[in-house]
Amino acid sequence: MRRKLPRSATAAPPFVSNHQPPTSHLIQLTAVSKVYGAGETAVRAVDGVTLTVDVGEFVLFLGPSGSGKTTLLSLIGGLLRPTSGTVHVAGVELQRLSPAELSRFRLRQIGFVFQSFQLLSALTARENVELVLRLDGHPPRAARQRAEELLSRFGLRHRLTHLPADLSGGEQQRVALARALALSPPLLIADEPTGSLDSSSAEAVITLLRRLVDEEQRTVLVASHDQRIVPLASRVVHCEDGHVTA
């Protein structure tokens, strides 16, 4: 039976959880597997992964394409349901949440940054950030103000009214980062955040991610091939054929 999402897990961060399992880990994966397809054509993208991540960690998932990095992040982010095993984030077992509860959980607890930025092309930089706040029920004026603050913090004050198509790759990724942080989620999931950036933009984004851990005690999970991230990560998790090794 699905249980109701605890108020603490959907309320504005910083979150606390009074639900099982009682642990200090922000993320706890127990024997998690994800299988696509069935029978002989079944693909085991994630195979019996057990993993914990604490608050304030910067974890880098390193591995070749098809190694299961993105699937693992999708499972932690509640975008996929595991075939077996359990995924706890902030003390909440994600499989027990209804789709609506899971959406609300993602909105408030997890920020996503994608390789190809995934900004909404019809919205300006400010509106892309504002949208997340509006989804959470913030009044338009307050949402606009908060979006402007975040974008200014990332050096994009002069780009507020620009559409994504008019921004450079680095600028778009910074807008995406501002969007991910709009509701101050404790967990940030970034999939190949530097994959579409030039060298200097990539370094700027990596530095920003690290600052989020150092200055704001956020937990950052990054899936990447980018070796430049390795020295900045608290921990590197190697992925291969659906298995992970720390």
Next chain:
Amino acid sequence: MFLLARKNLLVYKGRFFLATVGVACAVMLVLLLMGLYDGWRANMAAYLQHVHTDLWVGQKGASDLFHTLSLLPGSGAQLLRRIEGVDRVSAFLGRLLTCEIQGRQRHLFLVGVDENLNGPVRMVEGTTASREGEIVIDRVFARKEGLHLGATLTVAGQSLRIVGIAEGGNVFLYQYAFVTLAQAQRLFGLQGYVNYFLVRLAPSVRTEDVTARIVQASPLVSVFAKDQFVANNVSLTGDNFLPILYVLEALGLLIGTVVIGLTLSAMTVERGPEYGVLKAIGAPDWTLYCTTSLQALACGLCGWLLGIPLSWGATALAQHFVPQFPAASYPRHALWMLGCTVGMSIVAAVVPARRIARIDPVIAFKG
């Protein structure tokens, strides 16, 4: 979600415009048909409502002017006058006739006017026909045939001079024209006969009582209260005409729904990955459905707003080229259409909403 809905529509300005025009055309078509129907009914009733009578007395089995025949001897008037509660009796003689205008055959519903109780609704030019060889025609007929005061037309082989032009006598398929009762009897070859008797009641007399007395006095007649007789005439046309209009109106609404649905579906397909991103970052499904519904409503309401003046224009154009086009425009038509437009939009949003429901948020990770 207003923000996203508005922005999505503005990005696809061309499609939004096409959808709006499509809906506007559907709205225009439906309003035009509604106007046509109500106009027809109003016109059908206008003249009959104007006739000064309380009861229509006709031959047994007859029930209206256009589809059933009633022929009674004029001497029946004496019998009717003797019945208690009857104040006044006059004759109604009228039938569809062919007339000749510049070598072309045209139809008129010619009425013989008795004691000015069943004359035209309103005179707009000239005078009523009070002498032999005079005729009053309807303004629509005059405009349609290019006739004017003083012109002559040949009815049943006899030349009649137009002495007046009236209005309120357009029943779409033909128009009323008026001559004296004696003239009508001669033209119809019905000396000593009438089609109906028009009976006025004495004050404070119950219609049902007099009706019963008339039927008792002569079992060979049918008696109708004025409103009933008007309803008979209107419904005979309406009953045949209405189902056809309903089919056309339903088609109009279907076209509007399909236009909105196809436009939004195409937009949703193109925006599929972005909806996936929205789902991934935590937008609940219902907000995405709301976005689509708002877009559908925007297309629908803009189409409605454009469709109303378009329907006025189309009606004016139709009446310019087809003077007998009986159009009536009421605020309730626009309000009814507003309700239909909202309904169309909601139905049209179902397909894109279902499409959104199937979008996997993992798509956000797939570049």
